[in-house]
Amino acid sequence: MKTHILRCWWLGSLIAVVGCGAELVSAEGAGEYAPETQATALVNDGYWADVSKPFPLTPRGHAVGICSHNTYVDSILGSARSLESTLSRVQAAIAADVDMIEFDLKEQNGQVYVDHDDDGGSTGALLANVLDSPALQADDAVLYLEIKETSSHASIARKILDILDARRTWYARAGRPVFIRSFHATRANLLETQKLLGQYPAISPYLRLHVLFSANQATHGLIQDAFSRGWHGVEFPYADANILSKIAYAKSLGLGVTLWTIPVNFGEVYLSNLREEVDAFVVDYDVAKARAVVSEDNQLLYLSVWKQPASGTSIRYHQTNATTYTAPVNVAGAPSTLADGTGENLYGTSLVFSAASALSMPFYDADTAAGQGYFVSAYVNFDDLLTSCPGGASSCTMALVSKSESGAFALELFRSSTGARTLRFGVHVAGGYQYATRSLSALNGTNSYLITGAYDGNGQVRLWVDNSSSGTTQSGSFTEGVRNSDVPVTLGADPQAGASPRFFLSGKVQMVQVLRWGDH
Known part of the structure; x- marks a missing residue:
């Protein structure tokens, strides 16, 4: 059982309290007061390490x-x-x-x-x-x-x-x-x-x-x-x-x-x-x-890199629990890493993706449960919002997080042949991809965004930006689970069975997670 000791110290005329426990130290010397403490079973870690309630x-x-x-x-x-x-x-x-x-x-x-x-x-x-x-x-x-x-x-x-x-x-x-x-x-x-x-x-x-x-x-x-x-x-x-x-x-x-x-x-x-x-x-x-x-217990993938070192050739991520896995970085075909200690939109390490360099990060074939859907979220700063398509193409796509291939989901940027630019989240139900969308005109390359798409197997496909659905168009309502696919969840590109990925992203990503998502 873990015990945790709190220490206090004087800052001029102020006292600052950090950690947990029962020791008071003054500017004039330690040990002036030692209050009685009681034995307490502590069950939490981190910020709550001194709290007995689980x-x-x-x-x-x-x-x-x-x-x-x-x-x-x-x-x-x-x-x-x-x-x-x-x-x-x-x-x-x-x-x-x-x-x-x-x-x-x-x-x-x-x-x-x-x-x-x-x-x-x-x-x-x-x-x-x-x-x-x-x-x-x-x-x-x-x-x-x-x-x-x-x-x-x-x-x-x-x-x-x-x-x-x-x-x-x-x-x-x-x-x-x-x-x-x-x-x-x-x-x-x-x-x-x-x-x-x-x-x-x-x-x-x-x-x-x-x-x-x-x-x-x-x-x-x-x-x-x-x-x-x-x-x-x-x-x-x-x-x-x-x-x-x-x-x-x-x-x-x-x-x-x-x-x-x-x-x-x-x-x-x-x-x-x-x-x-x-x-x-x-x-x-x-x-x-x-x-x-x-x-x-619905986690399929969790990756957070902001506090990971920006050097080396791999980063850590989790699949269904606390077990740690690694994915390559700073090598051919994989994203590079960048450390930022000053910006208000990013702090710490980011994964940097470049469409021109065809970079991607595949994970594993993370299927949802029968009758359920997916919850997908990512924290991203966009370097390209599809103001034009590569090579003058009439339409184009950039995948943020994807497991498509006639199934699963795609969180992506899309530019249509009419020039309309949308952020969209789609899942494969009712025989095809059903999307929730939001215009990219409301986004910029300065801010970073927490982007979330979700479908729970019974209702609408939904999309949020910074925990707000303002400006989004949700799909119609459906009552079936998402069709699974046999490709890995991929960050920064759209995976293809038996072929190289496509639809590469240009942007910086610090967090991504994929959950099995049922009716709450």
Whole structure:
């Protein structure tokens, strides 16, 4: 069984907490305070290594937490009714085996309320009363506390810490850390909390600070600032542009990464897209279903190269589980590798494909299950968006990820004889390829895109760009599984049985995954 020790250290007048455990070291010398610790069984790895609650594991064995969004009710009938309704919602989340529970907090009339808006209201439940719930105290779900206060930052910070310190038997203890979070616009809440941590030696080892960013607000500079301040994690909207670059940069600094807020509709798509890359999701999507999606044993292929070395002649990937396989790079016919440490659209290592050089990366013959379809996603920066066709041809195709050949799927760029340019995802059902499409005119060569195509064997063929279906045209509805093919899943080209691949890509790819996809 793994144990994990947390260490704290002073940064000037601030205390920064990293890792997990129970040791406090001050500027004046070590060992001034040594709080008692309890033996705690720790079952997770990575960012959650100090959490005793077992989080769901992806097929690759990565622990991912599911946080119930806004786990409270602010009733117009008053604080007592809000408390009753909030505890009912908390109980439902616990029954669904939730990993983290989110409460929004604000101060009003000297009290800390569980409430979404700092609007002067005082009808929400009091935080102290919520935390006194025997059901919540007895559970091991982690608290995700988001401070919404817009003015009394120092006051609410102290009150929250006082409330937690008085209840340290249950919260902010070994095995059950507490996360204090605030949006970047109200980061004064985090700064004031951080200033006070040294006054709370019994709980400070078990507190983590996260900053949330609004849509497309986060930059590498702001992520670096969060790290430099000694904060522990960053939280991005699930549909942000250049999302993997932000995730990769944050992870390279050792920061935890949460995505918010996964919606009810198609939540399974957004969870599956990045379950191997992030540490947690805040969800409106059903908690129990979200945990099941994260751990679903449906992986056929997973490749992520951003943190792999950009040298050598092979890269690592996974097929159906955590077993590692290798594919060639930087050799004839294979993509080259490129390291980028500065761009906002890419961070880390990329695979570079060139249509003119006819480069491709074949994997293996990954068939879906009978009656099911495919889920295919890739993070890509395009070097060619088919503004013209090679050799003056009237139409042309560039394959991003493909397993076509009278079956399976194709995620590709297509230019028709009329000059219309589309990104499209097709699967072979009902006797031919059925496509979801989106115009390439909305894309550019500057941004990198998270592109996802899916068909589950019962419904429409669908396409998303950066977790958004805006501007896409979905197919008609079908009720049969995808016909399998006898060619390997291929990145950067379209495979051909008994012949060389074709339809080569020009672009940079950092992540690709293929899943068996059934009705969720």
